[in-house]
Amino acid sequence: MKFTEDHEWLKTEGDLVIVGITEHASEQLGDVVFVELPDVGDEVSKGDEICVIESVKAASDILAPLDGEIVEINEDLADNPGLVNEDPLGKAWFFKMKLADASALEGFMDEAAYKDFIG
């Protein structure tokens, strides 16, 4: 698993990458009440705001971690946004994407580096 400075986790599954948010991010957000996901087939560029997470406190964006195409989204989050708090690293994955350049993943932090990053 790799981690971004925007508190997303990335996990490879074949030639796809699964993206979610970290436990730290879910704690900071507080109780999540609404998730808006991108559409399957969307071509996204690194840094695009492609998801919205609304918690009881505020709205936050999830950025596309890399260039690629959205191939699957987690429909369960629409009905049960609380999953983001219950199981951020598991059931609450947000989307799967096909990377334009799979080697780009190497630039991200591993778990130890991410732990240092959040202090």
Added chain:
Amino acid sequence: MSDLKRTPLYDLHVELGAKMVPFAGYEMPVQYPLGVMKEHLHTRAQAGLFDVSHMGQVIVPGADAAEAFEALVPVSLMGLKEGRQRYAMFTNDEGGILDDLMVANRGDHLFVVVNAACKEADIAHMRAHLDQVEEITDRALLALQGPAAEGVLEALVPGVAAMRFMDVGISQWNGVELWISRSGYTGEDGYEISVPADRAVEFAKTLLADEAVEPIGLGARDSLRLEAGLCLYGHDIDTTTSPVEGNLSWAIQKVRRKGGEREGGFPGADRILTELEEGPSRLRLGLRPEGRAPMREGVEIFASAEGGAPIGRVTSGGFGPSIEAPMAMAYLPADTAEGTTVYGEVRGKRLPATVVPMPFRPSTYKR
């Protein structure tokens, strides 16, 4: 946060694991480890304890205090019986709202509670118009809210169960005076309790020792008051909104209206009395957005799904944990009928919302 003030319960909040944030010049708990959603639901199911010591407590002494105070508010205070409390608002000469407040008749004086962010200005305003104004700085203010509040407080302070909504009284607890009102800011039955500052921690800990009681932060306080349809000063009402536009006409008794015995005689009476007669052009109304996306403060409201100029703006909005849906308050043209579909522009998309009566969740006051 060195310039910020602390309430007498600051150390207790930290001990309870609260996340402290700056609010109206104070370091206040926004949430405890339970989290906003569970704190909200706990208050509705059992009882929540809130530190509202940042709010201003003021005594206006004198037999003629009610009469003098009526020059500042569009509310009947001479008609307020001893032992009763009433909601009021300070108005300005333009008919806008300087602050909203609670006023209690305690026999030989009025007891007034004002918002933290406005308290310095409010006290200066009162001092400019009233002979005697005493700010109470040696007492904390706690709120105990929710269906279990009555049982919990009655066990400590016998007699409070007999109070009705908006009754006030003074009770003894362990050798100190508690100033108690049966009111609050959650839509729940409950009490607000003024306690001497040096005994506030002891009193709060005694309440928290009851397993029905959890400490509740500002986050849940906001979602609770929003579900109850209650205004947050500086957001839902301010100096640009009149009490009539703010849908607070219910707080203006007949005796202060046109043709009443003590008609007018408060700042901005011209505008406010005219609006009461002829209706305002806009009104604070409730919205229930479809789906789950909240419409927060600042979201512009449109009459149709495409085109046109905004017809209003959300002043408070969020997700209601008890109604399990988003809710918002917005100023809209006053002739907007309940049931009308309007559209809030959220992140560039116009999402439908229905105009609904408030409160969003029925209140459970002990009337």
